[in-house]
Amino acid sequence: MAQAVPVDRKWWNGGKSPFNLEYGKLMMWYFLMSDAFTFSAFLISYGTIRFSSNSWPNPNHVFNSFPLTHANLPLAFVSLMTFILIMSSVTMVLAVHEGHLMNKRGVVKWMAWTIVGGLAFLGCQAWEWTHLHTEGAWWGRNPFPNADGSQQTTNFSNFFFTITGFHGFHVFSGVVINIIILIMAWRGMFDRRGHYLMVEKAGLYWHFVDLVWVFVFLCFYLI
């Protein structure tokens, strides 16, 4: 999908956007960049506290449950959540793709699947939080011992619930945005405008949510 930009094209001489990008989409990028710093401030403070602690709970022993079974399945459920989010990212990019082709039916279909994926992820997260809560974990309460058997602190659960909660809130607002965009597309608003740029902007936000999850998955569950 390379752009057909003539080599000697002068972008900075006025009269056109030097970025060849619609204003709203450019601002969505800058918003996401600032949001990336917010998330990384959370994750880096988590890392700092973890590096300043002599020991920390082992995620494989904390996150080892799966709905409807009592088997010891470390990382299985969170892998399912990761898969759901990657899948909904794919359906979102397919919706953007259909938007480029001005195919309303395609946009509506893939947006609907993206919303289904987002709701499935939120359902999984609700289950996980509920399960951890029944095990005694919450803000200010941490039942999981450190990996070396020493006395745990509440840092682990405080960071876990704050950061996954902040991410979950992003997923929730992403689903709301996607529903609004779906209704607008379904009512033919973008066909009348002659472009599906709004789908692209919602898509950027949705992919960002997936991107943040890559790092939440990394920091809390894998390492």
Place this chain on the structure above:
Amino acid sequence: MEQHHTISPEISVHHHHDPSTKRIWKTFWVLLFITIIELFLGLMMYWFPHMADWLHLAIKGVICILSLAKAFYIVSIFMHLGDEIRNMIMTIVVPLMLFVWFIGAFIWDGHSWRMLRNDYDPYKKEESTKKVEQKPHEGQKPGHLE
């Protein structure tokens, strides 16, 4: 250049859109493959809890690099940043260079704090490294406390 019907006055050159979805699905398989490798490495650390410290650290390093690769694929292909104009890409990527300092400085500081406290606060060190009796909680499964 040819004049398309302008969808927005800011856009003067239109992207050429590939009508096939091959690239999207290829990226999906790459992301899935990387995630499975990450998961496997994560489970390796669980299956072999007594592996050497350097190996443990090396596996964590590899997982971090794989996550960065995933981030690259999501941003470059799903978010189409790779298709934008170079100047625009730079306004996003260059500020993110701040992360090099942000992560490095804070992790370093955390580690330094731990070492200083262990040196100068022997009571705290003893308290935080002493093994404690853990009573099993509700819903405790085998494998929880080893």
